[in-house]
Amino acid sequence: MGPAELLVLTFPQETITAEAARALVKLRTAGDIRVIDSLVVTRSAEGVTSYGELxxxxxxxxxxGDGGSELALIGPEDAxxxxxxxxxxxxxxxxxxxxxxxxAAAEALSAVGGRIATGVRIPPEHIEEAVRAAGGR
Structure with missing residues (x-):
């Protein structure tokens, strides 16, 4: 298995739109990643929170559609x-x-006794800022 990551995608409205759901479906079918699980969390204008599957x-x-073969790994605590x-x-x-x-990288590392122990997600705007500071684009 390759490295896994939990992403939290936020949207400025009270419910997920069909357009946003279509983008998530594209993630499932693109082939570069596998969606293991997903969960929608809403906070109403009154501050009431709820969560549920797509x-x-x-x-x-x-x-x-059928939601693919997602596992139920994201739970109430995460929500x-x-x-x-x-x-x-x-x-x-x-x-x-x-x-x-x-x-493939994880498998190659495993074959020689190594593993991907952790990773750090760096927001794109931080990379862009560092490139500008270094005199790049």
Missing amino acids: ADFEHLRDVI QETAELLEPGTVAVLVLIEHLWAQ
């Missing part, structure tokens, strides 16, 4: 932790992905 949202059922970070009237999608593109 298939729980009636307006998304035609977009997501609650994410809800605490959300502003009222916003929604987040937690997506647990496996980096399939890195699987």
